[in-house]
Amino acid sequence: MTTLTSSDDESQTDESEVLTTDESALHADSFDGIADAVESAVVGKRSVVRLALVAMLAGGHLLLEDVPGVGKTTLARAIASCVRGDVGRIQFTPDLLPSDVTGVTVFNQGTREFDFHPGPVFSNIVIADEINRASPKTQSALLEVMEEQAVTVDGVRHAVASPFLVVATQNPVEMDGTYRLPEAQLDRFLMRLSLGHADPTSELAIIRGNRLTTPEDVPARTDPEGMDEIAAASRRVHVEDSLYEYVVRIATATRSHPELTVGLSTRATVAMANVMRVQALSVGRSFVTPDDVKDLVLPVWAHRLILSPEASVGGRSGADILQELLRTVPAPQPRLSQAAGG
Template identity: 50%
Template sequence: MSTTVAEAGAINGEDAMLAADAFARMAAGVGRVAHCAPATVRLILTAFATGGHVLLEDLPGMGKTTLARALAAVTGGSVRRVQCTPDLLPSDITGVTIFNERTREFEFHPGPVFANVLIVDEINRTSPKTQSALLEVMQERQVTVDGTAHPVPRPFLVVATQNPVDLEGTFPLPEAQLDRFLMRLSLGYPGEEAELSLMRNAAPAAPETLDPVLDGSEVARLNAVAEQVIFADPVYDYVLRLAQRTRRHTRLRAGVSMRASIALCRAARMYALADGRVYVTPDDVRALVGPVWGHRLVPLSGIATAEESAVLLDEVLAEVPVPGPHENRR
């Protein structure tokens, strides 16, 4: 068995350090071709290892597709891409059943969703009917066509992109769709040195040239190890109080759901493991509140922008007392 990720079981320091080493090597690989902040790379790797999906909101040309392809490369997975347009059909994503005249039988022809990483470009430019084709597969890791369920490969990650500025002719994602994404992230502009390097290098390294760090089975074992990371009761209580505060916020029509609280706890375990720790701290929770909860808030004015969500969550974090350091491991 590979020593990259230890077998599932009781968490110990050696397991955590092996996992942290795997995360560091994956992050180094992604960072060689995707020029974005290390904190963003750690977040998207956390989402992938946790089994969560990511919504990337950014302007065109910021490297969103390159980041997703690099993620597939370091995990040895397959990657497919869908360019969303108003006339895109659900079957263009999930696949279709076609009658074979030679065999006189119906055959299922899988769509691009059957990949380890599915890139859905400009998801808000396709119709709500086509958007909803992703609901089942994002939650249950399968698609049902003509009454037959077809499981997708594991691990499976949807990386959807949308432009937060150019909204003409778009269809905003409904709350049920947004809730399927573990995180909403923004890459932002690269630093000066990174942008100069990109400008000077006419032929940057392709994501497909990266060496795999983990395979699918090792990602599953990594997830199993993360489940053993200690989550102390005071930290659970901290997450609960933060969630309850969003539900009582005067500028919110609806706070975060129970699914959002569970998602934050799962992501926090993996986030701590990526740092080589066997326990979750309130700082892990605070680092993940924005990416995991921001897109799930429902303000009185409608769907929250990333900027509005950040302001509201900063208020929530400021109002809820943080557990002391001595409480994190009990």
């Protein structure tokens, strides 16, 4: 099979563990089948559906920033149905308590012991609706579980389900009663996506009742174990050192950029390393290319950047700065060669 190597850089991946072409194609077919099933309920949003699935397989979480009524909840429920997962929904409000998210320990009079009653986070897909309406204290209840897939209540650690995906929604328009998401929480979202309004053709199909299925009726194409299998295969995707260095060069440039007060963290670079493997596997490749990084830079990194006051007033965005860095930071020019495992 063909994979990417460089005359100067050696991959740190054991070539005997690199996916074969047939394995890559098989997993890509499975990915396409899942995406097709989800898109039967989320019409005309192929690219967003695929990115959402990539995030889930990479062990990350989604922040859907969009106006109400464009299908954010439908997307989450459709993914859950397709992978035979269960859904927990949390409607974030100013009076929501951390225990309403994680669960609570209650004394059982019959057994004379404390019983743990799990909260909505103990689901495969957790919909955190209007997350920026809750207080910072309640929002912080998600920090541990999003990073470690476990919650600690009264000193006892409880693991959540696998696969685990938080799909949080927020309205991009400033409204009364909202709180700004802390930087630490934004950094825990693997991607920020926007569904946007349906195109006229898709919207006509929806209002005519031609949508193929409801989210709950999306056909199951895999199960949590199958998702874990694809995720494990992605970790065998070949990445050459020059691509890791490319990721670090872009991240380093953000940390000294004059228009940014907070650049990309190490968590952000690790996230990119994970997600670019899944992205390559989703299209049937057993190796990562520079284009995989470029395609993922905005959804994976733009929301993590904190602009200086002057840049914000000037109407700049994190996406603007990243696009400029993609033009100025040189991408590696690897050459194709034969690698073991084909």
